[in-house]
Structure formats: C-alpha cells, structure tokens
Amino acid sequence: xxxxxxxxxxxxxxxxxRQSDAFRAELAARTDALVVPQLFWRGTxxxxxxxxxxxxxxxxYRQVVT
Numbered sequence: 001x002x003x004x005x006x007x008x009x010x011x012x013x014x015x016x017x018r019q020s021d022a023f024r025a026e027l028a029a030r031t032d033a034l035v036v037p038q039l040f041w042r043g044t045x046x047x048x049x050x051x052x053x054x055x056x057x058x059x060x061y062r063q064v065v066t
Contacts, residue, residue, distance in 0.1 A: 001037040001049050008058045012039070 005012050017024040026052060030035060039046040056063045
C-alpha cells in the first residue's frame with residue numbers, strides 16, 4: 001500500500017502498530033481489528049492491498065486536491 005500511494009503521489013501518514021502502542025490502540029478503537037494494512041480517508045476504509053479500491057481512492061483524492 002505504501003508503494004502504491006507513493007507511486008501515485010498520494011501523501012499519507014504511516015502508523016506502524018508494531019512500533020507504537022498508541023497506534024495499535026487507535027486502530028483497535030477504530031475497527032476492533034488489528035488487521036494491516038488499513039487505509040482511512042474521508043469515510044472510506046480499505047483493508048489489505050486492494051489495487052482496484054486504491055485506484056478509485058487515488059481518483060477521488062485527485063478530484064479533491066485539484
């Protein structure tokens with residue numbers, strides 16, 4: 001997911017739940033599941049690497065920022 005977003009010039013904040021108890025707690029509170037990767041943007045949640053869903057998100061992101 002990181003590479004996909006970077007390749008498409010979409011900025012993101014990487015929150016590694018293995019390195020931070022706070023990030024792990026935040027994810028657990030948001031989803032009740034510690035599955036990674038997950039992406040959240042404007043009410044959209046993508047779980048796992050889903051290229052088609054990520055491509056849709058990139059399109060939506062570009063419409064908002066341009």
